[in-house]
Amino acid sequence: MEIDPLTDTIMNIEVFAFIGLMVWLYFRTENEEGDGVDD
Amino acid sequence: MFRNPLLLVALALTGAVALWGIIDNQGLADFAALLVGVQFISRAWFIMLVVSLILVVGMGLALSPYGSIKLGRDDDKPEFGTVSWLTMLFAAGMGVGLLFWGTAEPVTHYAAIKAFSPDRDAASVALFLTNFHWGFHAWAIYGVTGLVIAYFGFRLGCPSLVSAPIVKVFGSNRITVAVGWLADLMAIVAIAIGLGGSVAMGVFQVKDGVDALFGLTDTGMGLTLGILAILVLSYILPLTVDLGRGMAVLSNAAMAVAGFLMVFLLLFGPTHFIMGGIVQSFGEYLGGFFVQGFRTLTFLDDSVGNWFQSWTLTYMVWWLAWAPFVGVFIARISRGRTIREYIAGVMLVPTAFSIVWFGVFGGIGFYAELHTDVPILEVVQNNVSQTTFFVLKQFPLQSLTIAGVVIAAFLFLVTSVVSAAFVLGMFSTGGDLNPSVRVKLSWAAVLGALGLVMILSGSIDAVKQIIALGALPFVFIVVLLIVCLLKALKKETV
Numbered sequence: 001m002e003i004d005p006l007t008d009t010i011m012n013i014e015v016f017a018f019i020g021l022m023v024w025l026y027f028r029t030e031n032e033e034g035d036g037v038d039d
Numbered sequence: 040m041f042r043n044p045l046l047l048v049a050l051a052l053t054g055a056v057a058l059w060g061i062i063d064n065q066g067l068a069d070f071a072a073l074l075v076g077v078q079f080i081s082r083a084w085f086i087m088l089v090v091s092l093i094l095v096v097g098m099g100l101a102l103s104p105y106g107s108i109k110l111g112r113d114d115d116k117p118e119f120g121t122v123s124w125l126t127m128l129f130a131a132g133m134g135v136g137l138l139f140w141g142t143a144e145p146v147t148h149y150a151a152i153k154a155f156s157p158d159r160d161a162a163s164v165a166l167f168l169t170n171f172h173w174g175f176h177a178w179a180i181y182g183v184t185g186l187v188i189a190y191f192g193f194r195l196g197c198p199s200l201v202s203a204p205i206v207k208v209f210g211s212n213r214i215t216v217a218v219g220w221l222a223d224l225m226a227i228v229a230i231a232i233g234l235g236g237s238v239a240m241g242v243f244q245v246k247d248g249v250d251a252l253f254g255l256t257d258t259g260m261g262l263t264l265g266i267l268a269i270l271v272l273s274y275i276l277p278l279t280v281d282l283g284r285g286m287a288v289l290s291n292a293a294m295a296v297a298g299f300l301m302v303f304l305l306l307f308g309p310t311h312f313i314m315g316g317i318v319q320s321f322g323e324y325l326g327g328f329f330v331q332g333f334r335t336l337t338f339l340d341d342s343v344g345n346w347f348q349s350w351t352l353t354y355m356v357w358w359l360a361w362a363p364f365v366g367v368f369i370a371r372i373s374r375g376r377t378i379r380e381y382i383a384g385v386m387l388v389p390t391a392f393s394i395v396w397f398g399v400f401g402g403i404g405f406y407a408e409l410h411t412d413v414p415i416l417e418v419v420q421n422n423v424s425q426t427t428f429f430v431l432k433q434f435p436l437q438s439l440t441i442a443g444v445v446i447a448a449f450l451f452l453v454t455s456v457v458s459a460a461f462v463l464g465m466f467s468t469g470g471d472l473n474p475s476v477r478v479k480l481s482w483a484a485v486l487g488a489l490g491l492v493m494i495l496s497g498s499i500d501a502v503k504q505i506i507a508l509g510a511l512p513f514v515f516i517v518v519l520l521i522v523c524l525l526k527a528l529k530k531e532t533v
């Protein structure tokens with residue numbers, strides 16, 4: 001099965017964006033987010 | 040029931056997939072193949088990276104100071120003894136798949152490796168690959184998903200929902216509630232479609248067992264649909280009355296039959312050959328599992344790429360499909376254990392059992408291929424669901440052992456569907472620990488219909504792709520859940 005290069009690029013950009021979002025969420029400080037976890 | 044939008048959307052979505060499959064089975068199978076094929080080519084690296092990350096997180100947490108944190112209050116004690124806890128863990132996660140693939144999977148890989156590279160020690164590579172598919176990575180996916188649910192549920196007092204960690208960690212606002220709602224929906228879809236696939240595989244297996252037991256031929260779709268109807272009737276009763284621990288007894292009985300069968304074949308089969316294979320495959324697995332988790336086979340030709348998609352990637356998303364269901368179950372039985380104890384139990388013991396299991400069943404298949412004239416390769420290639428029964432026919436007491444497999448497969452199916460209907464009911468009603476009978480029966484009907492769709496497809500490959508279609512979004516959700524867990528753990532004092 002072949003994949004269209006544009007589709008491939010778009011699908012991987014989505015993954016890169018997701019990874020970026022996860023890294024940002026992990027390192028985001030609690031003051032910015034109003035963290036819901038109890039102390 | 041009708042005031043709950045999540046329940047209605049989830050029932051409508053899974054029901055629509057079932058209806059589509061009944062009306063235009065080939066259309067659904069083609070659609071699944073196209074979508075899954077594109078995802079597997081484009082995002083194979085990401086899927087392998089995520090499953091390896093899950094393994095690293097699981098092992099890292101167990102070995103870190105966080106390993107001493109209890110899943111529950113600090114004074115909670117484990118509800119079950121260690122042996123029955125381990126038995127229940129294993130029965131929940133693997134069940135009917137082991138009976139189905141015991142000989143068939145190693146022998147299928149053996150044939151593929153022989154065709155691709157005739158000079159290699161195909162049998163040991165085949166066993167290694169099988170162990171990789173059923174080993175630490177699979178159990179890390181279950182274990183870490185269950186850990187998130189158990190930690191947030193028992194330690195932080197959240198409902199047992201996939202959305203709960205997201206809302207708890209990032210606070211309740213429109214975005215987190217919407218993402219959480221979507222995560223619950225995706226988990227429900229993944230569980231329902233994954234279970235539908237297991238129902239189909241189990242029914243295929245029971246049907247071939249009945250054929251083998253009574254010497255029937257050409258029973259076709261009639262007997263298969265008859266067995267599905269009996270299965271549906273069998274799980275309605277346990278859903279309408281509370282059987283308490285009755286389901287655990289049935290599940291343990293199925294595990295006992297499977298364990299007896301394994302010991303029987305080990306003793307009555309070529310014992311030295313099987314034991315040699317088991318010891319070797321333990322070493323090879325422990326030496327290579329971590330690196331294998333990062334292998335994407337990118338630089339090999341298309342035939343290897345196709346094999347990689349239809350086996351390794353499919354298995355990994357298959358475990359992801361089952362993760363919310365098995366995760367909830369193993370979370371519920373693990374209250375009061377520390378994270379270290381939990382990860383060690385969930386990952387080490389079932390993996391060791393799988394290596395022995397495939398060593399016995401695969402070893403018998405390899406012995407037949409290498410040292411006898413028994414046409415095991417032909418059986419695996421022509422009708423994979425007959426493999427286990429074909430193997431049993433080469434041994435004494437075949438009527439008894441075949442009947443045992445049929446009964447164990449049937450019990451695994453009933454207990455899986457009953458537990459899944461409960462978990463689906465719970466997820467779709469905001470974490471209600473006692474979903475109403477009407478909700479559970481609605482889910483049981485959807486699971487039966489999805490099972491019917493997969494059976495009508497008539498092909499294990501189509502079943503695998505439809506499951507993968509339902510499970511792929513969960514690759515992203517698991518990563519989000521891990522971020523939630525790690526953020527919440529940072530607040531713990533250890």
